[in-house]
Amino acid sequence: MTDPTTTAGDSPFADLIAANQAFADDFTLGGFDGVAKAGVAIVTCMDSRIDPLGMLGLKPGDAKIFRNPGGRVTAAALEALVLGVHLLNVNRVLVIPHTRCAMTSSTEVELRQKVGESAGQDASWQGFHVVTDQLGSLRQDVSAVRSHPLIAERASVGGFVYDVDTGLISQHY
Template sequence: MGSLGTDHPFPADAFADVVADNARYAERLDATDLPGRAAKGLAILTCIDSRIDALAVAGLHEGDAYVIRNAGARVTEDVLRSLVLASSLMGVERVLVMPHTRCAMAVRDEAGIHAQIAEQHGVDTRSLEFRTVSDQVEALRTDVVRIRSLPYLPDDLVVGGAIYHVESGLLEPVDA
């Protein structure tokens, strides 16, 4: 595509299983006329951890909710950007911040992760902030407040925090 050439063709071998399984998914999908809005008026912020099926956790399917993910489910500038759009233009009325137990961002500290990457890959990553947390509940409370206090968000946006237990599949609501 475009006129700048294709120096990096799609790495078909590396993604062969993904493309093949996608074809089967597309055959089953019965959602081609879903609107882009989230039918449940819900946005979920959670971690990138592979154990979390963010929609299934809350009994949701395609078209029901927005899912925003990053390492540790932390509230960053980019998360706030997405939430402003989702709540102002796309019908989101409630936000659930959902970090999880056994999260790598909560069991190691910032220095430890930098050191491990340096040791294993010889790369100095200290210009990055990984946003590790030492107290997961306290960090969750802070993140909920960060969303609630952003002036660009609708006053009636409901924001809640809950920790997802990967061992049991249960959500533990947290008072913020």
């Protein structure tokens, strides 16, 4: 826990707080109503090489974005999509994992071991959504969204893969 008497200059977040101040000085996004102006929801990976809005020619306010390791359609992602479809103007859903994803390059056991070594404690209890077959997982994820009773006929759903080396997406489902 951080000492509340720490000054901003001493904070490990000082650079980000300063950047936020500069961002706020020119802030023009206020007043948005929170709906997806382009009717788009994106489920993608948390990988920092991915710019979900930029890769689709969208801008802030156009889409709802849900990110997690591997870009999987988890229970939390489905919850977000249901809310997006019914309350936030979403009528198109893109599920977009990416090439060279860390979640495709290790097994569950290997990730638990790596995290445990880094943490200096047992991590065998921690679950990860490891992807052993990226296109097979994408097919399952798209199917989960398309067949969800609260989404099914209310939104078009597509499965894509983002190439982190070219910036291109390719549709698979």
